Amino acid sequence: MRIIPATTPTRTIAAVTSTLWEDLVNNPKKDGPREYINKKKIQCAEKMIRSALVELYRGLGLLKTYSSLNMVAFRRYLKSLILQVSNRK
Numbered sequence: 328m329r330i331i332p333a334t335t336p337t338r339t340i341a342a343v344t345s346t347l348w349e350d351l352v353n354n355p356k357k358d359g360p361r362e363y364i365n366k367k368k369i370q371c372a373e374k375m376i377r378s379a380l381v382e383l384y385r386g387l388g389l390l391k392t393y394s395s396l397n398m399v400a401f402r403r404y405l406k407s408l409i410l411q412v413s414n415r416k
Contacts, residue, residue, distance in 0.1 A: 339379035343372040 350368055 336379040336383045339375050343375055347372060 346368055350365055
């Protein structure tokens with residue numbers, strides 16, 4: 328089984344899908360309607376998805392911090408700009 332590093336949630340989902348799809352295609356079970364998927368692959372897929380969601384959550388937190396920091400900087404810039412304009416009059 329190949330392990331693909333999860334760089335983004337999209338790549339993780341693609342890697343998990345391809346890994347499980349290979350298992351379904353290469354190892355069809357003839358006994359019944361249920362397909363066979365290796366439990367280790369399922370556990371690995373769950374771990375990859377969990378880590379991808381954690382990374383996504385961290386990224387969203389950083390984006391929120393960046394956004395609020397930009398808002399503070401923009402307010403300070405506007406305040407200084409207003410002071411400069413009012414001093415010119």
